[in-house]
Amino acid sequence: MLNWLKEDVACVFERDPAAQSVFEIITTYPGVHAILIHRVSHHCWTAGFKWLARFIAHLGRFLTGIEIHPAAVIGRRFFIDHGMGVVIGETTIIGDDCTLYHGVTLGGTTWNKGKRHPTLHNGVVIGAGAKVLGPIEIGAGARVGSNSVVLKAVPAGATVVGIPAHIVDNQAKKTQRSELANKMGFNAYGTTADMPDPIAHAINRMLDHIQVLDTQIATLQIALNKAGINCTETPISTLNGCEIDDGYE
DSSP states (O other): OHHHHHHHHHHHHHHOTTOOOHHHHHHHOHHHHHHHHHHHHHHHHHTTOHHHHHHHHHHHHHHHSOEEOTTOEEOSSOEESSOTTOEEOTTOEEOTTOEEOTTOEEEOSOSSSSSOSOEEOTTOEEOTTOEEESSOEEOTTOEEOTTOEEOSOBOTTOEEETTTTEEEEOHHHHHHHHHHHHHHTOOGGGTOSSSOOHHHHHHHHHHHHHHHHHHHHHHHHHHHHHTTOOOOOOOOOOOTTOOOOOSOO
8 A cells, every 4th residue: 555655646746747745745636635545445445344435435525526436446656637526436447557637527327237437448648527438448548638528438549539539649540640751851740749730630631641642653653564564663752951942032
């Protein structure tokens, strides 16, 4: 328990640049208080002291504004930033190194008993005000945008936003775009990492279109060569180091 507490405090320095000292974190961070109280209430719950566990969790909710059911399973280095209004349901399972912001709900969509709350794998980040509902899985390293409503499983490494939430970033697509952007001497992800910025979205669509054109041209060249028409490939020039006449002296 003590080692887990040390990890819970240490991870705050990694994820909150406003943190100044261990004493400040222990005395003024409600997210840390809520996690510590939950560790105690969860131990009571698993030991069979259900009412005591619920009462301790109730006190934690009163003191921190964060409601965590004592039956919820929470991994190591869990961080709740700000925390007010966070609700974590009974059958929720949270892996290691996850981060939640204020107003997040990990809720259920049915009154039936059994698994009815989400499972968060390692390294998941959920933005402020997001709602993740039902017995769905959020893959390792996934990100949920602020105020999103997630009703379906999210693959590992993906970023989802919106109501209902949809994927706006995919690691495989991101890698493909990055390679093409670097080949052109331009990186669209300098503008945005995983938010649906309209300008970056237009650039990314352009890069996708160029990728398709490159593939079609390569296929056409192969077909022409097989037909006996000599067609040599001209390397795509890069923009690195080139001078562009912008019309200004």
